[in-house]
Amino acid sequence: MTSCEAQAASWFYTQPVLKTREDVSEIITALVAEYSTTLYRVAYSVTRNAAEAEDIVQETFLRVLRHQNKLSEIRDARVWLVRIAWNLALDRKRRSKARPETEDIADLVRTLPSAERRADDEVISSQEHARVLALIDQLPAKERQALLLSALEELSTTEIASICSTTESSIRSRIFRARRELSELLTKQRSS
Amino acid sequence: MNAHPNPANDTDRQIDAALRLFAQAQAPANLQHRIHARLHREASHPHTNFAVRFGGFLSQRIVFASAAAALGCCAIVVGSVQHSRQRVLPATAVHVSTPGSGLGAASGARIAPQPVPAPEHARSRSERKTTGGRATVSRDSHKPRGVAVPESKQPEQP
Numbered sequence: 001m002t003s004c005e006a007q008a009a010s011w012f013y014t015q016p017v018l019k020t021r022e023d024v025s026e027i028i029t030a031l032v033a034e035y036s037t038t039l040y041r042v043a044y045s046v047t048r049n050a051a052e053a054e055d056i057v058q059e060t061f062l063r064v065l066r067h068q069n070k071l072s073e074i075r076d077a078r079v080w081l082v083r084i085a086w087n088l089a090l091d092r093k094r095r096s097k098a099r100p101e102t103e104d105i106a107d108l109v110r111t112l113p114s115a116e117r118r119a120d121d122e123v124i125s126s127q128e129h130a131r132v133l134a135l136i137d138q139l140p141a142k143e144r145q146a147l148l149l150s151a152l153e154e155l156s157t158t159e160i161a162s163i164c165s166t167t168e169s170s171i172r173s174r175i176f177r178a179r180r181e182l183s184e185l186l187t188k189q190r191s192s
Numbered sequence: 193m194n195a196h197p198n199p200a201n202d203t204d205r206q207i208d209a210a211l212r213l214f215a216q217a218q219a220p221a222n223l224q225h226r227i228h229a230r231l232h233r234e235a236s237h238p239h240t241n242f243a244v245r246f247g248g249f250l251s252q253r254i255v256f257a258s259a260a261a262a263l264g265c266c267a268i269v270v271g272s273v274q275h276s277r278q279r280v281l282p283a284t285a286v287h288v289s290t291p292g293s294g295l296g297a298a299s300g301a302r303i304a305p306q307p308v309p310a311p312e313h314a315r316s317r318s319e320r321k322t323t324g325g326r327a328t329v330s331r332d333s334h335k336p337r338g339v340a341v342p343e344s345k346q347p348e349q350p
Contacts, residue, residue: 032227037219045214054220058230065231132210151211183203 024068031077032061038078038154039085045148046089047096048133056092060085079162082155086145086163135185143178150175 036057043056063084064071074080136144142164149160150171161168 028231029228032224032231036224036227040219040223041214041217044217050220053217054223054226057219057223058227061227061231062234065234128206129210129213132206133213136210147211148214151214153215179204179207182207186203186206 024065024071027071028061028064028068031064031081035078035081036061038152039081041152041154042082042085042149043089045151046086047093049096052092052096053089056085056088059088063088076159076162078155079159082149082159083163086149131189132182132186135182135189138185139178139181143174143181146171146174147178147182 039057039060040053043053043060044050047053047056060081064081136147139147145164146160149155149163150157155163157168157171161171164171
């Protein structure tokens with residue numbers, strides 16, 4: 001992030017009233033620079049489709065532009081943006097149920113730089129990834145949301161709790177339950 | 193190498209690896225550039241893109257919902273009127289008095305009500321069964337069937 005963008009971001013957090021259109025433009029520029037990758041990951045974790053994830057990120061910032069008069073009231077931009085992106089992604093996923101997503105996952109596994117992959121990942125094929133992701137979709141909505149958001153390193157438990165409008169302890173227990181259920185489902189699937 | 197790996201660890205490893213896909217997903221190149229371009233495009237045509245499109249969509253929805261509600265109300269009213277027209281009120285006992293005869297109501301001729309035939313295309317109603325102008329209810333029609341108890345014998349005298 002450039003110093004200009006950092007300056008704009010600091011204005012966003014401290015300045016209560018946005019005066020000019022240039023201010024808004026700078027703030028949105030700073031938000032795009034800081035959060036576009038995080039939002040892309042959030043959207044991708046739900047849709048598992050690169051094009052749709054990108055579209056969701058763009059739509060998220062369009063929402064910011066539409067509600068620019070509320071920018072000064074937003075206390076935590078990351079939480080606000082992730083919540084918008086999550087809801088948009090859920091809507092998008094509901095509308096495109098029929099689209100297969102296995103190919104996108106396989107593409108992602110192939111295109112990830114090898115430095116970012118661990119030795120464990122090498123032995124786990126893309127089909128196995130797809131199987132785990134399909135089982136994640138079978139989890140209850142709250143557990144699934146907590147699990148998927150916890151996968152993103154950018155988000156702390158406090159922020160996930162704010163996004164889900166609940167407490168940190170609730171988030172921890174949801175993640176625990178999600179992993180346990182997922183583990184049971186995987187074991188059951190393997191034994192059958 | 194462990195020949196019998198722990199299945200719990202194995203599943204955990206699989207879950208972590210799958211979740212790591214999202215954590216490591218890279219946004220496509222020039223994503224920020226495309227976002228800015230789209231924002232610029234939207235900002236330069238705010239009315240056509242936001243107000244007109246979404247306002248028009250909203251007004252269309254309101255009009256459609258109002259029309260549907262009005263249609264529903266009309267259907268209810270028409271149905272209700274038609275149903276009430278199909279009903280045939282049961283004939284009551286008619287008191288026919290001869291005017292100018294000087295006789296009171298007690299001596300007037302009384303015509304017993306007739307059973308009302310059920311209309312063919314209407315909902316079923318209960319039928320009135322009359323015998324000589326009076327409803328007939330058998331004496332034991334609503335009573336449960338009793339249990340036959342043998343009569344007790346007289347105690348033997350010593």
